[in-house]
Amino acid sequence: MTVAMLTRSDAAEDDLSLIEAFKAGDEAAFTQLVKKYQQQVFNLLFHYAGRKEDIEDLAQEVFIKVYTHLATFETRAAFRTWLYRIAINVSIDHARKRKLRQMLSLDGLTEWARERVAFKNAQMPSPQIAAEQNDLEKYVQRGLEQLPEDFRKALVLRDMEGLEYDEIAKITGWSLGTVKSRLFRGRQRLREFLKPYLEEAE
Amino acid sequence: MNTHISSENLTAYADSAVSAHERLEIERHISACSQCKIEVDQLLRVRELLRPHKNYPVPPFFASRLIAKLNAENKRSTLSDFVWIAKRLMPGFAIFLAVVWLWASSKTSDVSSVAEEYFASSDSTSAMALLAANERDLTTEDVLHLAVLEPSDSE
Secondary structure: OOHHHHHHHHHHHHHHHHHHHHHOOOHHHHHHHHHHHHHHHHHHHHHHHOOOOOHHHHHHHHHHHHHHHHHHOOOOOOHHHHHHHHHHHHHHHHHHHHHHHHHHOHHHHHHHHHHHHHHHHOOOOOHHHHHHOOOHHHHHHHHHHOOOHHHHHHHHHHHHOOOOHHHHHHHHOOOHHHHHHHHHHHHHHHHHHOHHHHHHHO | OOOOOOHHHHHHHHOOOOOHHHHHHHHHHHHHOHHHHHHHHHHHHHHHHHOOOOOOOOOOOHHHHHHHHHHHHHHHHHHHHHHHHHHHHHHHHHHHHHHHHHHHHHHHHHHHHHHHHHHHOOOHHHHHHHHHHOOOOOOHHHHHHHHHHOOHHHO
């Protein structure tokens, strides 16, 4: 058993005792769970949804869902896997609602169309400019946002959150083969987007 | 030259998610295959670019605000439970009120008819006899009612 696996199972046991305490009526155990995972939830929401404006609302929604359903959480599953699945679903729901709101309002529709055109016409900054402006991170984020949802999900969970393949499979409901192929294709698509940077930097 | 390594295996290799045996096989292949080596290098490059260098800043007191919001929602849900129960009891309560109103109005009409006969009678003896026949003692409420119904010509 590797050190990483030991750490993972220790963390899971720690979660388990907090969940049991919460189920027994200890509300402070929930606060501890929030404090333990808030950083990871904020990172995931930011990388996945790519928006800063309503990120706190989204994080609150994630933890409220956790609070509401924790009593029925089956402790055989890993808490982190369950939490990440909730966070991903909240992000997806939020993106859908936002898109729908934009489509339903005339102003929103114009704004949406303008965003799409601006995005398509965007020019990749040269590595020097990107480095000077400290914009590379933003550009990578932008590249992620233009990926199909499943590829983005795979890349965010693996490359940004550092999850193992089996955890990604559990969160997404994909097979291990699908996880690998979506990671490959997602990275390939992102590489195309970042090609000018990668070539100049070589 | 062997067949190229599959994209899934190259990805797993870049992520160190292959067995020791697979690793050796892949390394043997890429040492002789520039195409697969470029593929792995670029995968690693993209992965490196994606690796976040800093955490997203969690807003101060996030946990406290969340707990406060949860407490407020719990209170709200208790209130909505109360409203839900009240709504369920509403028809029964309405029927009860209707029965009470009908009963009260029938009592009032009794008093009215007694009062009208009382004032129609010419002397106090027949009035007392009338009250006795109706087996009624005048309550404060009846007196007040009589005062209201008292015709002006009876003074």
